[in-house]
Amino acid sequence: MNTLLISISIILLLSLGWILCHHLMYGDDLAELEKEVGHFFGSNINIESKNVEKNNSYHLGVIGLFFICASVSLYLLIGSYQYLDSAKVDYNIDYLLVADINKGQKLAEENPGDPLVLLGLAQSYIDGGMYKDALGILEQLLTIDSENAQALGLKATSMYYRDDRVITMDTSLVIARALTLHHEELNTRLLIANDAYLKGNYQKAINNWNIVLTNKVQSFNRDAIYFAIDKSKKKLIPS
Numbered sequence: 001m002n003t004l005l006i007s008i009s010i011i012l013l014l015s016l017g018w019i020l021c022h023h024l025m026y027g028d029d030l031a032e033l034e035k036e037v038g039h040f041f042g043s044n045i046n047i048e049s050k051n052v053e054k055n056n057s058y059h060l061g062v063i064g065l066f067f068i069c070a071s072v073s074l075y076l077l078i079g080s081y082q083y084l085d086s087a088k089v090d091y092n093i094d095y096l097l098v099a100d101i102n103k104g105q106k107l108a109e110e111n112p113g114d115p116l117v118l119l120g121l122a123q124s125y126i127d128g129g130m131y132k133d134a135l136g137i138l139e140q141l142l143t144i145d146s147e148n149a150q151a152l153g154l155k156a157t158s159m160y161y162r163d164d165r166v167i168t169m170d171t172s173l174v175i176a177r178a179l180t181l182h183h184e185e186l187n188t189r190l191l192i193a194n195d196a197y198l199k200g201n202y203q204k205a206i207n208n209w210n211i212v213l214t215n216k217v218q219s220f221n222r223d224a225i226y227f228a229i230d231k232s233k234k235k236l237i238p239s
Helices: 003-041 049-078 095-110 115-127 131-144 149-162 169-181 186-198 202-212 222-236
Strands: none
Touching: 095 115, 115 131, 115 149, 131 149, 149 169, 149 186, 169 186, 186 202, 186 222, 202 222
16 A cells, blocks of 8 residues: 555644544533632633533534645645556655665665675665666666576566557567566566466466466466456456
8 A cells, every 4th residue: 555645644644633632621621710710709600611612613514624625735746646557657656665675776786786786786676666767777686697597587567567568579579589588577578478367368467367377487376376366267257
């Protein structure tokens, strides 16, 4: 879930809680004040409870409305709900991911040319939607090791999302090269399967996910693959 949305929700709930406490304490404080005034001045002041509640509710409503409007405005300006699940570049990414990227950049500076370090940094960039940055790192890696199938798979994935989920001719060439080097390459097969699923070609998606399950080199969540296959099979059944 979007970190900004969670933060705004927490702030809004805490603010409303504070307002509610103030609302509950307001009547008690006013009644105590009335008692003290009557004690010292022999006053016959009598503040009707309904007037207290009316006045208190007015301030409660205004303050509550202010917080709600401020939170909604902030979220619309920064959060934009409609872009939460998009594959476009988002530089306002989660602080933990930023930490991973910073760590990866530092490791890359300390270990120039290390394929594992460069792969990790490229993956962090992809996770953050920074596909151009990922491609730059992957090109650097492929200059060192041109037959790194995993790097080619990540390159094809970065190109796919950079181009708004379109497999162009250039991306197809990278895919073919990756599969020539490693027939079950994880990122490449997932890319093909996911693209096929989105286009409604469920059998093609199932075929590629089944190939992923034969991969003994790269680690992945097998339960997620089984779930995707089962979901696709259900879509193949005529309703």
